[in-house]
Amino acid sequence: MQSEKQSNSPIKKILQSISDASLVPFLAILTAVVLGGLIIRFVGGDPFLAYKGLIQGSFGSTKALSETAVWATPYIFAGLAVALAFKGGLFNIGAEGQLAVGAVFSALIGYALPEWLGFDLPIYIHLPLAILVGMLTGGIWAAIVGVLKAYTGGHEVINTIMMNYIALNTTSFLLNGVMKDRSPTNVIARTPLIADSARLPAIFDGLRIHWGFVLALLVAFLIWWLLNKTTLGFEIRTVGLNPDAAQYAGINVKRTIIITMLLSGMLAGLAGSIEVTGLNYRHELGFSVGYGFDAIAIALLGKSHPLGIVLASFLFAAMRNGATRMQFLTQMPVDLISMIQALILLFVAADAIVRYIYRIKSKGERVVLTRGWGG
Amino acid sequence: MDWKRFGFIALIITVLFGVVVMVGQVKQPPLLIITSMLATTIAVATPLTLGALSGVYCERAGVVNIGIEGMMLTAAFFGWLGAIYMFHIFGLAAGISIALGVFFAIITGGLMALLHAMLSITFKVDQIIGGTVINILAIGLTGFLNRQLFFGKGSVFGGSVPSSPGVLPTIHIPITELFTSICGSSEVCLQNVQAINRVFDQKPIAMGAILLVFLSHYILFNTKWGLRTRAVGEHPKAADTVGINVSKMRYANVVIGGMFAGLAGAYFTIESVPSFEPMLTNGRGFISLAAMIFGNWTPIGAWAAALVFGASQALLINMQIYRDVIPPNWAFLQESYIVGLTPYILTMFILTGIIGKTTPPAADGVPYEK
Numbered sequence: 001m002q003s004e005k006q007s008n009s010p011i012k013k014i015l016q017s018i019s020d021a022s023l024v025p026f027l028a029i030l031t032a033v034v035l036g037g038l039i040i041r042f043v044g045g046d047p048f049l050a051y052k053g054l055i056q057g058s059f060g061s062t063k064a065l066s067e068t069a070v071w072a073t074p075y076i077f078a079g080l081a082v083a084l085a086f087k088g089g090l091f092n093i094g095a096e097g098q099l100a101v102g103a104v105f106s107a108l109i110g111y112a113l114p115e116w117l118g119f120d121l122p123i124y125i126h127l128p129l130a131i132l133v134g135m136l137t138g139g140i141w142a143a144i145v146g147v148l149k150a151y152t153g154g155h156e157v158i159n160t161i162m163m164n165y166i167a168l169n170t171t172s173f174l175l176n177g178v179m180k181d182r183s184p185t186n187v188i189a190r191t192p193l194i195a196d197s198a199r200l201p202a203i204f205d206g207l208r209i210h211w212g213f214v215l216a217l218l219v220a221f222l223i224w225w226l227l228n229k230t231t232l233g234f235e236i237r238t239v240g241l242n243p244d245a246a247q248y249a250g251i252n253v254k255r256t257i258i259i260t261m262l263l264s265g266m267l268a269g270l271a272g273s274i275e276v277t278g279l280n281y282r283h284e285l286g287f288s289v290g291y292g293f294d295a296i297a298i299a300l301l302g303k304s305h306p307l308g309i310v311l312a313s314f315l316f317a318a319m320r321n322g323a324t325r326m327q328f329l330t331q332m333p334v335d336l337i338s339m340i341q342a343l344i345l346l347f348v349a350a351d352a353i354v355r356y357i358y359r360i361k362s363k364g365e366r367v368v369l370t371r372g373w374g375g
Numbered sequence: 376m377d378w379k380r381f382g383f384i385a386l387i388i389t390v391l392f393g394v395v396v397m398v399g400q401v402k403q404p405p406l407l408i409i410t411s412m413l414a415t416t417i418a419v420a421t422p423l424t425l426g427a428l429s430g431v432y433c434e435r436a437g438v439v440n441i442g443i444e445g446m447m448l449t450a451a452f453f454g455w456l457g458a459i460y461m462f463h464i465f466g467l468a469a470g471i472s473i474a475l476g477v478f479f480a481i482i483t484g485g486l487m488a489l490l491h492a493m494l495s496i497t498f499k500v501d502q503i504i505g506g507t508v509i510n511i512l513a514i515g516l517t518g519f520l521n522r523q524l525f526f527g528k529g530s531v532f533g534g535s536v537p538s539s540p541g542v543l544p545t546i547h548i549p550i551t552e553l554f555t556s557i558c559g560s561s562e563v564c565l566q567n568v569q570a571i572n573r574v575f576d577q578k579p580i581a582m583g584a585i586l587l588v589f590l591s592h593y594i595l596f597n598t599k600w601g602l603r604t605r606a607v608g609e610h611p612k613a614a615d616t617v618g619i620n621v622s623k624m625r626y627a628n629v630v631i632g633g634m635f636a637g638l639a640g641a642y643f644t645i646e647s648v649p650s651f652e653p654m655l656t657n658g659r660g661f662i663s664l665a666a667m668i669f670g671n672w673t674p675i676g677a678w679a680a681a682l683v684f685g686a687s688q689a690l691l692i693n694m695q696i697y698r699d700v701i702p703p704n705w706a707f708l709q710e711s712y713i714v715g716l717t718p719y720i721l722t723m724f725i726l727t728g729i730i731g732k733t734t735p736p737a738a739d740g741v742p743y744e745k
Contacts, residue, residue: 043523091503154726157441157503158668161661162719169719173712293511300504333522338515342508349508352498 025301025308027354028347029315036340040332050330057325058318066207070279071317072310074099076216077271078295079313080223081264083304085156087227088260089240094145094160095268096292097167098138100283102269104171106134106276107283108179110194126197131273138269139262141167146261150254156261164292175285190284200278212278217310219270224306236260268295290338297345316341380669383730384679387721388416391686398708399697410570412689417574419692420678420685421581421646422447422656425639426663427670427677428584428591429632433488434672435595436628437608438495439502439740442509443636444660446487450640452517454480455539455651456524462540464531469540477543477580477641484637485630487513492629496622499742510660518653539649546582548575580638580646587635591674604628608736611743621743636660658719665722671733680725687717 037047058068078095085092092098109130114120121129145163148154175189183192200210227233238246239256247253271291276283298316302308319341323334347354355361392412399408426443433440458476461467467475487509494505525536550572551565558564595601606614607624615621639659644651662684670676691714694701701708708714 044528093507148723148727152727152729153732154723154728155668158661158665158726159723161658162665162722165658165719166716169712169715173710176712293507293514296507297511331528333519333527335515335519335522339519340515342512342515345511346508349504350494350498350500352500 021303021305022308023360024351024354025303025312025348027358027360028301028351029344031347031354031357032340032343035343036336039339040330040336043332045330045332050326050332050336053326053329054319054322057322059322060325063207064321066204066209068314068317068321069209069213071321072313073210073213073216073278074271074275074291075294075298075313075316076220076310077267077274078291079298079302079309080220080306081267081271082295082299083302083306083309084223084227084236084267085260085264086299086304087240088236088256088264089243090146090149090257090260090264091157092142092145092160092261092264092268093157093292093296094142094163094167094265095271095295096290097160097164098141098265098268099272099275099291100167100171101141101272102134102138103272103276103283104174104179104191105137106130106198106273107191107194109133110198110277111192111282114195114197120195121197123197123199126195127200127277130194130198130277131270134273134276135266135269138272139266142265142268143258143262146258149261150257171283172285175283181282188284191282193281194276198277199281200274208279210278212274215274219267220306220310223267227306232259294341297341297348300345301348377731379731380671380676381679384683387683388686391690391717394708395690395693395697398701398705399693401700402697406567407570408693410574412686412693413574414576415689415692416682416685417577417585418581418647418685419688420681421584422639422642422659423663423666423681423684424584424588424678425580425635425642426660427666427681428587428674429484429635429639430664430667431591431595431670431672431674431677432604432628432632432635434667434739435608435736436604436625437611437736437738437741437743438492438625438629439506440488440491440629440632441503441506441661441664442487442491442513443506443632443639443663444656444658445506445510445513446484446491446633446636447640447643447660448510448513448517448654448656449487450480450484450637451643451655452521452640452651453483454637454641455644455649456520458540458645459537463537472540473543473645476540476645477638480641480645481634481637484633484635484640486633488630488633488636489626491633492626495742496625496629499744502740502742514654517651521651521653536650539644542649543578543580543646545576545578548572550575578646580642583638585678588674588678595674605736607743608738611738615743615745625743639663662718662722665725668733668735669725669730672736683721684718687721690717691715 033051037051040047040050056064058064078099081095081098082092113126113129141163142160145156145159148159149156172189175191179191180186181188181190181192200212202208202210203214227237235246235251235256236259238249238251239253239260243253246256294316298309298312301312301315302310319337323337326332326336327334392409395412396405396408426447429443429446430440454476457479458472461472461475462469491505491509494500494508495502524530525532526534551569554568555565558568595604603614603619603624606619607621611621614624640656643655663681666680666684667677669680670678691711694708694714695711698709
């Protein structure tokens with residue numbers, strides 16, 4: 001048994017003061033990795049070889065690094081989307097749907113606009129337009145839920161999930177119908193390729209890492225600035241902490257809720273847009289499955305702080321990217337990664353468990369993330 | 376449940392049935408269409424009904440549970456897996472394997488709920504986050520095991536999914552037999568009686584769900600246990616003062632709720648179809664929550680709301696059956712993706728509160744601090 005005395009030892013004190021913010025997430029990851037290793041052992045694999053494969057596959061070469069950054073790009077955008085909503089006291093489970101809607105509309109502008117106009121557009125008009133439309137449609141998709149929340153009290157958790165299914169059905173309808181790639185050999189539900197003038201260029205020749213990654217880092221900084229240095233950011237945070245107090249202080253709570261959802265959806269839409277314009281050059285059904293839930297885990301792991309989200313996105317991206325190498329080395333299915341990620345999320349969300357295991361005292365602050373049905 | 380809301384439910388169900396009768400009447404007599412719609416509605420509403428009951432138990436005790444989706448998914452997987460193991464590895468008879476499968480599903484649901492209870496009651500984690508963790512964990516766990524156990528290295532099943540011992544049988548209620556003498560030699564009479572009989576010929580979980588609705592209503596509003604449950608959900612402080620153990624009551628109700636979600640899971644892989652696929656619950660756990668809210672946290676109200684969603688799903692199924700006779704003006708009914716939107720749009724519409732606001736238990740989602 002650990003005693004009171006031990007938890008007051010100088011080392012622990014220093015550890016605590018260095019970074020109370022990153023200690024718990026770090027220990028959560030550690031615990032999940034150890035548990036994941038035990039699971040690998042249990043199903044007959046070699047945990048060390050598996051983790052070696054994971055690291056090799058994600059950081060072992062220039063190409064691996066580039067691929068990790070490619071994976072991290074949508075994670076950063078979508079993680080920011082969920083985090084921004086958290087700051088405003090809203091839980092956006094709908095990043096998945098907003099991302100799909102953004103991707104579909106970006107693709108539409110990307111392949112169809114030159115046809116409609118009858119002439120080719122220069123890249124400095126076409127590309128920003130494609131990204132902007134994807135961003136805005138994603139934003140509107142989420143803002144609908146914001147309006148419902150502000151004016152009727154319909155809970156955003158259920159409504160964003162419903163909007164996910166509506167987005168899934170609608171995009172399936174479009175990609176199997178009017179927007180389907182009509183090239184004679186195609187049988188897949190996907191759009192045609194977007195025009196060259198709507199594509200984000202790669203940063204280096206021969207690697208897939210594109211300027212969308214740089215944009216993601218820029219946007220992360222922008223969100224930090226928005227939340228901490230602007231009036232709007234202050235309003236969002238105040239409504240998130242205590243809507244009644246915000247109302248009393250003269251903040252328009254309804255408007256702030258709608259704007260928060262709009263911005264959150266725009267970030268998720270941007271994730272979809274960038275995947276289309278920077279990586280896939282088209283939207284294909286089912287490419288985004290799982291981003292929405294991963295984004296929640298990333299936002300929680302990053303403690304809703306933009307820098308934390310960038311780091312958490314890299315971790316998740318590295319795991320996804322390295323999984324193929326791991327599977328090659330140990331025959332462990334890629335799905336194992338989802339399992340370990342779920343465990344990380346469990347320990348991050350329930351930081352009380354981590355604090356209990358490692359005997360870390362809580363600073364006593366409780367962050368309100370979401371609200372019950374009462375509104 | 377007030378009359379306004381029951382009226383709305385009746386209206387929507389009438390409209391959905393009306394559409395199917397309108398389209399299908401060139402092929403089948405209306406009575407046959409209505410009874411077959413009704414039979415489908417009751418069957419497909421089963422997981423929603425049980426999911427909503429699960430929510431009622433949890434939330435009446437003051438614990439928000441958005442992890443029902445994940446509990447259903449995990450239970451569906453382990454119930455099905457258990458049935459397969461019993462059948463192929465332990466060599467039990469198909470019937471016994473299936474019955475044990477249902478049992479495993481219920482236990483799985485209970486265990487997942489126990490995790491949720493620990494997170495939200497003992498560790499006081501934000502309950503909506505806790506529920507989300509359950510959902511994500513469920514997807515990871517079932518996805519991984521589904522791949523690993525059947526296709527992984529050293530799998531006992533040799534790299535393929537073995538045949539499941541089957542599904543639960545339909546229980547025949549002998550209404551037709553009862554009416555044979557009354558109908559005499561009238562062919563039409565007998566046909567009608569047979570059509571009506573189809574509504575009552577359901578599978579065990581579907582039938583059980585309806586019994587559980589009324590049983591839960593009785594427990595919640597007519598027993599000491601129910602009173603205590605509602606007390607810890609409305610005013611835990613007061614309940615504590617009169618000597619009710621708040622966390623014990625909450626633990627118990629969350630686990631009971633999880634077992635209901637487990638039974639709902641069994642519906643998917645043991646009653647409906649004998650197979651599992653990743654993420655097969657497809658949002659029905661969340662729709663259950665909407666049913667619970669629209670039913671104002673009462674078992675009977677939640678059941679009525681679940682039937683609306685069941686009817687909208689039955690509409691989708693029937694539109695595929697009558698695909699070739701849909702009139703050209705109604706061509707959009709051919710598009711399964713568009714008709715499939717009905718339950719989701721209905722959910723959002725209901726949550727606006729236009730049909731009357733509902734009130735959650737006062738302490739719903741609030742951890743109890745002494």
